Amino acid sequence: MVSIKGKFADPAIRKKIIQGAILTFIISVIAIYFSDGFVQENGHFGFWSITPPLLAIFLAFYTGEVASSLFMGICLGAVISNKINVVQEFLIPSIGTESFALILLVYLWALGGLIGIWTRTGGAEKFARWASEKMVKGPVSAKLFTWFMGIVFHQGGTISTILTGATVRPIADKHKVSHEELSYVVDSTASPIATLIPFNVWPIYVAGLVIGTNALFETTQDGINFFLTALPFNFYAIFSIILTFHFAWEKLPWIPGKQMRKAIRRSREEG
Structure with missing residues (x-):
């Protein structure tokens, strides 16, 4: 895998x-000139x-480099919102509170401990051997099993992805499924499904955003009802899961x- 530093060292990518x-910069100048001041209406x-x-x-498609493309999008957003200091205006208010830091630390500790126990005790490897004997017979069934486990671990975006990846990686390696395939199936199943199955923290999270x-959204219950009624319109998650299944x-x-x-050919031929 090419590192970010390696990408910037490529003259063609650097030029793009x-x-x-x-x-x-040009879009920002045009926006400022023709907007006559950006007026915020209804948020x-x-x-x-x-x-x-x-x-x-x-820019992500044009340059093939995501980090710089996102940064340029942020810069344009800062110009439009007239909040150039994005760190002070957005980053610190979002993550700089004591309560959020406490939640983040507890979450990461709990998540890391769970994954550590699952892997160090041999649970993931034992489960992989059992699945290989009973359910998985080749690369296709290994990927389908990965897709299924992504749905089973639907507790939340991050924890679902990590649990699924730690569980199915030994199976994928045994049946010559490339890590690129595995990463795509895991991420495009475990994260979207968490937003569709309301037996996790997502209803509360969305309710907190809209209250x-x-x-229409004055109480937590109003927000949860909104989340539930909006599920059929969560097209990204629905299409992502369907597309990943066919992949x-x-x-x-x-x-x-x-x-x-290229990764698929390499894994099938070389392992």
Whole structure:
């Protein structure tokens, strides 16, 4: 895997990143000139609200480098919101509170301890051997099993991904499934499914986001009801899980990404 430092060392990628930075600057200047001051209405800036993510997505595809593309999108968003100091205005208020730090530490300690127990006691390896004997017979069934375990571990985005990965990696290695395939199936199943199955903290989290935004969401129960009624419209999660299932089943008419195709050939031929 190419490191971030290695990517920036590539003259072609570096040139594209510089071009992206220039494009970001030009869009920012045009936005400031023609906007006559960005006016926030109903909590957004109209069309300008979607320009930062659109720019980030375009630059990610154009440069092939995600970190710098996201940074440029953030810079454009800072210009539009007139909050140039993104660290002071956004980062610190989001993660700099004592209560959040405590929650984060407890969560990470608990998560790390759980994964450590699961792996150090041999539970993951034992489970992998059992699954290999009873359920998994080759690369396709190994990926389908990974997809299924991603749904089973639906407790939350991060913990679901880590638990699923730690559980199925020995199986994937045994049946010559590349780590690239494994990463895609795990991440595109375990995280989205957590937002669709309401038996975790997601309903409370979403309720906390929407409470007080308008008269419809005045209590926690209002927010939870909103989450439940919005489930059929969570198109990203639904399509992600369906697409990942077909990828694992190897029923897609194409394999997305040159690097993914290369990884699949390498793992099948060399292990």
